[in-house]
Every structure is written in structure tokens, then in C-alpha cells.
Amino acid sequence: MSVPSETFKSLVKAAAEQVIASAPELTSLDQAIGDGDHGTNMKRGCEAVLGKLDAISAQPLDEAFKMIGKTLVMTVGGASGPLYGSFFLAAGEALSHDKHLPEDLADVFGSAVNAVSARGRSHVGEKTMLDVLVPVLETLKTAAGQPDLIARVRATATDAVERTAPMQATKGRASFLGARSVGHVDPGARSSCVLVQAVCAGLEARA
């Protein structure tokens, strides 16, 4: 099996456009517990990806993921650049080493999540994007092959974002706030959810 390049292109486009549309919300979340630049940073990165989308989707899938990663690294301008960049670089790397989409989705996603964890020296429960990505990974593993996989991934991502609100941040800028970070949804968790939901919606539309 493989992922047709047109499918890949439409999913990347949908995800990038959804993040761009969510930029004001991401910025407002980040103003509460960070430095207020997550929305504009992600928007800049996603616009750069959209600008190169033809070149990206002309590549083999592994190289396409790496190009997305490198573009985000070079254009986002905040910590989320290397974090999301490492996610896509590692996914591309996994695909260069005998992993294939869609059948190895959980493995590829797992490699990508591990790269985020290593880059941020962070783990689940620290009020970061990992608090969405790790639960989504678990669902990808446990519900693999199930007819309701996409619905379960969507529900997992939405629940996971809300669960970051009561967490106290111990990584990133929000950790400076200590207990005052409690009560706010993490902006990185939100942007991860936006990406996951956009890809799921794109897949549902094609199903």
C-alpha cells in the first residue's frame, strides 16, 4: 500500500490551513501562559509549507515529510519550530527505513513523538504538545485496524487538550508561571490537536 501524492498534498494543505485559521486562538492561549507568539509562529511556518507544497508533494513520501520538517525548523522562529520540525523529520526518517504509510502509521507516529520528546527533553504530563501526541499515539496503537479509528483519534485529541488545563507546566515558558499556569489549556497541545483533527477530517472526507 501507499499514500497517493494527491491525498498527501490535500491532507498537508488542510492541516496547514487549519493551523493558520487557528492562529488567533493559539496566540490568545499563548498570551495567557507563554510569550504570545505561538499563533504567529505556527502561521508563518504553515504558510511557508503551503508556499512549497507543490515541491513537497512531488517528493517521495519520506523526503516530503523531511521537507516539511526542515521548512518548519527554518521558518517558525520559536521553540515550536524545532519541536514540530523534529516530528516531521523523524517521521520522514522512519519512512526512509522500511516503514510505510498507511500500514505502519502507529510506528511512524511513534518515532515522530519520540523525537519531540527528545528535542524538548519532555514527557507526558508536563503540559506540552506531548499531552496530545502521546494519547493519540496510544489510540493509534490500540485501535489500529478498527473501523472507528478516526473517530477515536479525534475524541482522544479533543479530550487530551482539555486535560492540559489543570496541569501545571514544568517545561517551556509556561513553567515560569508555576501554579499560575493551572487553568489554561496549553497552546502547543491545542496546535497539535488542530493538526490531528484537520488530518482526520481530510481522511473522513475521502472515505
Place this chain on the structure above:
Amino acid sequence: MTETVGIVIVSHSSDIAKGTADMVRQMVGSEVKVAFCGGNPDGGLGTSVQLIIDAINAAWSPKGVAVLVDLGGAETNSEMAVEMLEPARRDLVVVCNAPIVEGAVMAATEAAGGSTLAQVKAVAEELSAD
């Protein structure tokens, strides 16, 4: 001239980066190569991996380069920049866990004496020790 460890200053703000570099040059002199960068790829507050790579290459010395950073994203982007250097240079660049202004001045002072990269990093990081 004897080679000394190079110093790179990475701030979210180009004004802070430049001001820190000015202080290093005034206090330590010009025998240590100092490069700096600040601002995201659009010029707003933030950091840019490409500008960090350029700064490391500008301050390059065979003895290595010590990078001083301000807040979180500057550190993450600097680590990413190091990994994207050509392989022969990667192991000769360290990101110091030190306050940016004091760390840059202390690191440059140590570097001016001909110290190794490890010594320069250690002196800068003493500022972060309890």
C-alpha cells in the same frame, strides 16, 4: 594569532544580542571572535535557525564555538542549528546553560586566555550553579 574559542550570542531580541556583543567587545577586546543574532525569520522577537547557523559559522574557530542563549526557544533553536551544521563542526559547538550577558562576558574572557571549549563552557555555567 593564536586561535581562541568563538562566542555566539543568540537572543529573541536583536537589540539584546547586539548590546551583549558590544559589552563583550568592550570588556574583552577583539581577539575573540564574537557573532550574534536575534529575531525570528520575519524580524520580530524570536530566533531563527538559519541566522544561528550563520552566526556559528561567522564565529567559527578550530577550537570550537560556545553559544550563549536567552530563553527557551533560543536554546531549542540553537540545539537544532548545531545538529544542522556540517558533521565535522557539530561536535565543536556547545550551547551553554548560563545567563546570556554575564555568560557571554565570562565565556569570552576565558576564551581570550586560550582556554579549551570545555573550560569556556564550564566558566560560563558556573554562573548558573547554586
